[in-house]
Amino acid sequence: MRQSDRDAAEDARREGEGPFAPAPTDGPVLVVDNVFKAYGPVPVLDGVSLSVGKGAIHGLLGKNGAGKSTLSNVVAGFTRADAGNILLGGEDVSSLTLTARKKRGLHLLSQHSEIFEDLSIGENLLLPDLPRRHGFVDWAALHRQAGLLLESHAMHASSRRRAGDLNASDRRRLAIIKAVAGDAKLIILDEPTAGLAARERQHLMEWVEALTARGTSFVYISHHNDEVRQLCSEYTVLRDGKVAASGAAGSLSADGMARLITGSDVKEFRRVGSAAPKPPVVEIGGLCFPGGGPIDLTVGRGEIVGLVGLLGEGPQELLRTLAGLLPATSGQVLVDGRPARIGSPGHSLDAGIAYLTHDRIGEGHVASMSIAENLSLGNWPRQAGWAINRSGMLGRVRRAREAMDVVMDGPDQEIRKLSGGNQQKILLGRLLERNPAVLLLDEPTIGVDVAAKEHIHRLIDDATRRGVAVLLIAQDPDEMQRLVDRVVVFSKGRIERSLSAEGLTVDAIADARSLREKS
Numbered sequence: 424m425r426q427s428d429r430d431a432a433e434d435a436r437r438e439g440e441g442p443f444a445p446a447p448t449d450g451p452v453l454v455v456d457n458v459f460k461a462y463g464p465v466p467v468l469d470g471v472s473l474s475v476g477k478g479a480i481h482g483l484l485g486k487n488g489a490g491k492s493t494l495s496n497v498v499a500g501f502t503r504a505d506a507g508n509i510l511l512g513g514e515d516v517s518s519l520t521l522t523a524r525k526k527r528g529l530h531l532l533s534q535h536s537e538i539f540e541d542l543s544i545g546e547n548l549l550l551p552d553l554p555r556r557h558g559f560v561d562w563a564a565l566h567r568q569a570g571l572l573l574e575s576h577a578m579h580a581s582s583r584r585r586a587g588d589l590n591a592s593d594r595r596r597l598a599i600i601k602a603v604a605g606d607a608k609l610i611i612l613d614e615p616t617a618g619l620a621a622r623e624r625q626h627l628m629e630w631v632e633a634l635t636a637r638g639t640s641f642v643y644i645s646h647h648n649d650e651v652r653q654l655c656s657e658y659t660v661l662r663d664g665k666v667a668a669s670g671a672a673g674s675l676s677a678d679g680m681a682r683l684i685t686g687s688d689v690k691e692f693r694r695v696g697s698a699a700p701k702p703p704v705v706e707i708g709g710l711c712f713p714g715g716g717p718i719d720l721t722v723g724r725g726e727i728v729g730l731v732g733l734l735g736e737g738p739q740e741l742l743r744t745l746a747g748l749l750p751a752t753s754g755q756v757l758v759d760g761r762p763a764r765i766g767s768p769g770h771s772l773d774a775g776i777a778y779l780t781h782d783r784i785g786e787g788h789v790a791s792m793s794i795a796e797n798l799s800l801g802n803w804p805r806q807a808g809w810a811i812n813r814s815g816m817l818g819r820v821r822r823a824r825e826a827m828d829v830v831m832d833g834p835d836q837e838i839r840k841l842s843g844g845n846q847q848k849i850l851l852g853r854l855l856e857r858n859p860a861v862l863l864l865d866e867p868t869i870g871v872d873v874a875a876k877e878h879i880h881r882l883i884d885d886a887t888r889r890g891v892a893v894l895l896i897a898q899d900p901d902e903m904q905r906l907v908d909r910v911v912v913f914s915k916g917r918i919e920r921s922l923s924a925e926g927l928t929v930d931a932i933a934d935a936r937s938l939r940e941k942s
C-alpha cells in the first residue's frame with residue numbers, strides 16, 4: 424500500500440461516524456495470496472492479497488475496471504490466475520476446478536447468475552440432485568425438502584411457485600439459499616442489490632447479515648458505499664489491479680471511502696433545475712399499453728421528470744412503449760409538436776426518442792462488436808458515397824472516453840471485454856451521440872462507480888441544457904432528487920400524483936415509493 428493510501432485510509436477511519444465494527448477474530452475462511460492475472464500486456468490483477476474472516480462480510484471495492492470481477496472469477500475458479508494461491512479454510516484450492524471449489528463451499532453469485540425461470544422454486548433449490556424414487560423424481564419429497572429450506576430462511580413462498588414469478592430481491596435470495604443449502608463457507612456476491620428498490624435492498628442486506636450468524640462468510644461487491652458501510656466488517660479496495668487499502672470497515676466515512684476508491688475527492692453533482700414553465704418537447708396524450716394507461720404527461724425543454732413506481736406498475740412499461748418495445752394500444756405522442764410513430768424501436772429513434780435499458784446484457788449492446796461499433800450502432804457516421812466514416816467513429820470513442828473516464832484498451836476492443844460499469848458508459852455514450860430530443864433513462868448509473876456516476880449526472884445535465892427532455896427511472900431516491908425537476912408516482916399502470924419541485928426531498932421520494940410498496 425502506498426503511503427498516501429495509508430494516509431487516506433487513516434483519514435477515512437478518523438472521519439467515520441459509525442460505531443467501530445471489529446473484524447471477526449476466527450482464522451480466515453479465504454486467503455488470496457499474491458495473485459497475478461493479465462489479459463495481454465497489462466496486468467488486471469497485480470499481486471493481490473487479502474483475507475476474509477469467518478462470519479465476516481468483506482467489502483470488495485474499486486472503480487469500474489479495477490479488477491473486482493476478475494478477482495472473484497479467479498477465486499471461484501471461473502478464471503485461472505497466472506500466479507498466486509487461493510486458500511479456502513486453509514486448503515489450497517488454486518488448482519481445483521470450479522465444481523470442486525463449489526463442493527468445498529465456495530460460490531460466486533453474480534447479478535446474472537440467474538435462476539431457471541420456468542422451473543419451480545423447489546426444483547431451482549435442489550437441482551441437480553432432485554430426490555428420486557424408483558428412478559423418477561419424487562415430487563412430494565422435493566417440495567417437502569425445499570419447503571423446509573425456504574422456511575428455515577424465512578422465505579415465505581411456495582416451493583411449487585414458478586421461480587420466474589419472484590421479484591428481483593427474492594430471486595437473489597433464492598440463489599443465495601441454494602448456495603447456503605450446499606453448506607457454503609464463502610459466497611461472493613457481485614453487486615447483489617443493483618437495480619433493487621430501497622426496501623428490497625434493505626431486506627436483502629438484513630437477510631445476508633443474518634446468514635453470517637450461521638457461519639457463512641461473504642465477499643460483497645458493491646458501488647453503493649452506504650451499503651458497504653452498513654453491512655461490511657472488513658474491506659479491500661482495488662485500484663488498477665492492486666490493493667490500494669484494506670482494513671476494518673465499520674468506521675469508514677462515506678467521503679473517505681469514495682476517496683480510497685477513486686484516489687481523489689469525488690465532488691457530488693447537484694443539478695439546479697428551474698420551476699419556470701418550459702415549452703413542451705414530448706406530449707403524451709391518453710397513451711395506453713398492455714397493463715397500463717391512459718397516461719397524460721408533458722415534458723418540457725431541458726426538463727427531467729422522475730418516474731416512481733414498483734416493477735409492473737407503469738414506469739418501465741411507459742418507457743418501453745415510448746421506445747417502441749411495447750405496443751401502444753391507443754393514444755398519441757407528439758415530439759416537438761409533431762405526431763411521433765412509436766410502433767418499433769426504429770420509429771421511436773426516427774422521432775428523436777432514445778432509450779437506455781436497464782438490461783445491459785440482454786438488450787443493451789452487441790457483445791461481439793467493438794466499442795467503436797457499439798457506439799455507432801444504428802447511427803453510423805457517413806462520408807461521401809455513404810461509406811462509413813471511421814474517423815467519425817473514433818471521435819465518438821474519444822468523446823465517451825473523456826467524458827466518462829472509460830477504462831479500455833482501444834476503440835477496436837470487443838465491448839464484452841470491458842468491465843460492466845464501462846459497458847454501461849458506452850451505452851449511454853451511444854444515446855447521447857444521437858442528439859435525441861427525448862431521453863428515456865432506466866437506471867442510467869447501474870453498476871457504475873462513484874466517480875463515473877457524477878460524470879454521468881453531468882452529462883445528463885448537459886443534455887438538458889441543449890433542450891433535451893428526460894424521463895428518468897432511478898431506484899435510489901437520492902439520485903432521483905439530485906437530478907429531477909419533478910416526479911410522477913405510478914400506481915396500477917396510471918399516474919396517481921406528482922411531486923413538484925418544492926416538495927422534492929429525498930424523504931418525499933422514498934415515501935412515495937414505499938407507500939406504493941406497502942399498498
Ligand SMILES: Nc1ncnc2c1ncn2[C@@H]1O[C@H](COP(=O)(O)OP(=O)(O)OP(=O)(O)O)[C@@H](O)[C@H]1O
Pocket residue numbers: 462467485486487488489490491492493494830831840841842843844845870872
Ligand atoms: N476476457 C477479458 N479480456 C480482456 N480484458 C478483460 C477481460 N475481462 C476483463 N478484462 C479487463 O480487466 C479489467 C478489470 O475488469 P473487471 O471486470 O474485473 O473490473 P471490475 O472492477 O469488476 O469493474 P466493474 O465495477 O465495472 O464491474 C478491465 O479493464 C477489463 O477490460
